[in-house]
Amino acid sequence: MKIADKSTSAEKLVRDALEKAKKYAEYNIFTFLNEEGALKKAREIDARIKKGEKVGKLAGVPYALKDNFLSPEGETTASAHILEGFVSPITATAVAKLEAEGAIMIGRTNLDAFAHGSSTENSYFGPTLNSRDKKRVAGGSSGGSAVAVALDIVEFATGTDTGGSIRQPASFNGVYGLKPTYGCISRYGVVAMASSTDCIGFFTKTPDDMDLLMSIASGQDPKDMTTLPDYYNATDASLDNSRHAPSRPSTIGRPRPKGRSLRGSGAQSAPVVADGLESSNARVRVGIIKDFDNESVDSDIREALKNKIELLKSKGHEIVELEMPALKYGLAAYYIIVPAEVASNLSRYDGVRYGFRSEKSDDLDSLYYNTRFEGFMPENKRRIMIGNFVLSSGFYDAYFLKAAKARTLIINEYEKAFSKCDFILTPVSPNPAFKLGEKVNDPVAMYLEDVMSVSLNLAGVPGLTIPAGETKDGLAVGLQLVGPRRSDKALIEFSKELA
């Protein structure tokens, strides 16, 4: 991600990106193209460079913004009818940080309405098409962002990941996609889905770009009380990690045999915090989940995993077989906890203060009922109703409380796993991109897409999708690298070993 270094100009970069966005219009990637605003910003940056003024680390870099991040540029709709016409007066902290470094948003990208979905087919604006095969889904919910990066329209794109919404579309389109540790990046100004699992992250073409974006976006935000102090950029002495993470079995300080460099040649010398990989010479223990190695996983994906395991072995890393039986219940727990939080978070959309309002109302109650009836997509309604079901008296103990206990078991299982290994390598989803329409009328089949991704969100641990080749039919295959909490930087660095 090179700053405009006078061999090109911000204006040219932005014009090229906008042109490509139009060329690929049939993919339905963007809900809004920021032509005027982006070109104006580009010219400002060019003028500053010409004057010799200091510009940011992302000066002139075009990017795509998932349409659930608030900013005054274009309508923020979350691809939902009920937010039609909503132009935000405020700017999300993550957006403000990127733009302060000179990044230029060229468009807002399509998603499953309110990020409810795994294919981007639940969008009010219709599905986004897969970058490799237009008859297949982009994945979701951040489908537009993944395809925008995969088709090289932009250098990077933002995403949100509540249960796999960054990692799965990244996998379906052959790009890097990171869901950071819970609390790493401020969620202020991002449309809430499920507050205990929502994370903000990015799509990039390289690990180094991911590292740069993380170093810019991470950190505590007074406007989001669930942000952690900036561990991503912390030097080892400036932050006492153990104080904030008492329950995680520590691998800090574990001695490692010398021999290999963990860090790629292009990386800065910033320390890798949180899991003891600050040693530059490390043999890394990579866990493989035995429970995921079965016939329900596509053979091309299993093959890709096998290849990467061999690669790691050839580089001298150790492979550790893990049994994580509780993960089997992750999906059921997720589809109780998340709908419960969705029902609560989406109760604010009532047609009164902003967005769409139904015309068919004769009193206040019918205004609420009709606005929400017309404004939500069927999947939004399913999740809200399931949420209200699992929270209602008579069912609370059997569903919501039970799921909250299952969550504890899942967290314990990750802690146990990370006492035996440094990272875990798994598939992202059981299959590569599926055909448009194949699962849209079968909600449980669609939910099963998330079976390997949701447990990370329940545990709050980071996961990075890495491109891992393609299927016999040329579809992209990704794998996810999972680490303990706060290991984001080490995770990104280690992904270079798998390239």
Next chain:
Amino acid sequence: MEIKREDILHLADLSEFALDEKETESLGGDLKEIIGYISQLDELDTSDIQPTYQVFEMENIWRDDEILPQDATREQLLALTKNEKDNQIKVPKVL
């Protein structure tokens, strides 16, 4: 678990949205399937396990109780509705 038509209408009511006949029908089938799936947690032994409701590592962040500058003004917020009059938002009759 059986999901009756009145259960669907009750859940729609809790969710504060209307449903037409077609959606009542299709959501009924969907919900039955989804609840069937999530009910598999029954088989998981969770005795003596404490529930987890959030995974944020830190607790209470305090600040002084003072009014801080806000990102949006009253005028900007009111401009978001098309039904504003005298600094108030108009809605249909309540009673």
